[in-house]
């Protein structure tokens with residue numbers, strides 16, 4: 001069975017649509033979303049509607065949480081985007097019942113999902129919503145050993161927007177380094193599935209991952225990034241750097 005793993009959509013509808021179209025063509029049976037459906041981008045309601053329709057599992061991201069509760073640790077640019085996103089959700093299309101169903105969906109998101117010796121989180125197995133696991137953390141043996149000690153066999157995560165594979169002998173492999181396909185070895189492995197709507201690995205293309213048996217496939221897809229940047233520039237509450245970073249993939 002093929003499963004698609006998407007994460008960090010960040011209200012980027014153009015990227016999400018391209019990814020969902022690609023998923024349709026890959027004969028994937030189900031989609032799991034690892035959080036941050038909203039935040040930063042211009043189309044929170046529309047992205048939520050797609051995720052609610054298409055995803056079997058959806059995990060709570062820190063931006064999904066920030067829209068609902070007073071956010072902690074957000075910089076001023078992110079904070080302004082949170083408040084604008086809240087306003088969009090309160091006044092979203094489809095009338096009161098659609099508005100309520102989007103808030104209900106956000107309110108019911110789980111922090112972690114476990115299934116078949118795999119766990120699915122937004123951040124890390126230790127702190128599922130907020131902890132980052134960056135590529136350079138492979139040099140922090142204490143942190144990585146603690147994280148590997150907490151996972152059953154596999155852990156799928158997002159949050160950093162940097163796709164790749166963390167091996168149990170503490171290496172990080174980028175999608176390019178494994179030619180966009182990694183074969184699981186039977187050892188414990190953590191996989192960052194990348195970001196659909198705000199990649200930060202200097203490749204502006206949308207990223208997601210397909211799991212097919214022991215194959216982990218990274219997919220990269222061009223989407224009309226200029227269209228999204230223009231939408232961001234047109235909203236005063238969304239800082240222009242949020243558009244600029246999409247163009248650069250950072």
Ligand SMILES: [Fe+2]
Nearest residue numbers: 008036061159
């Ligand atoms: Fe994110």
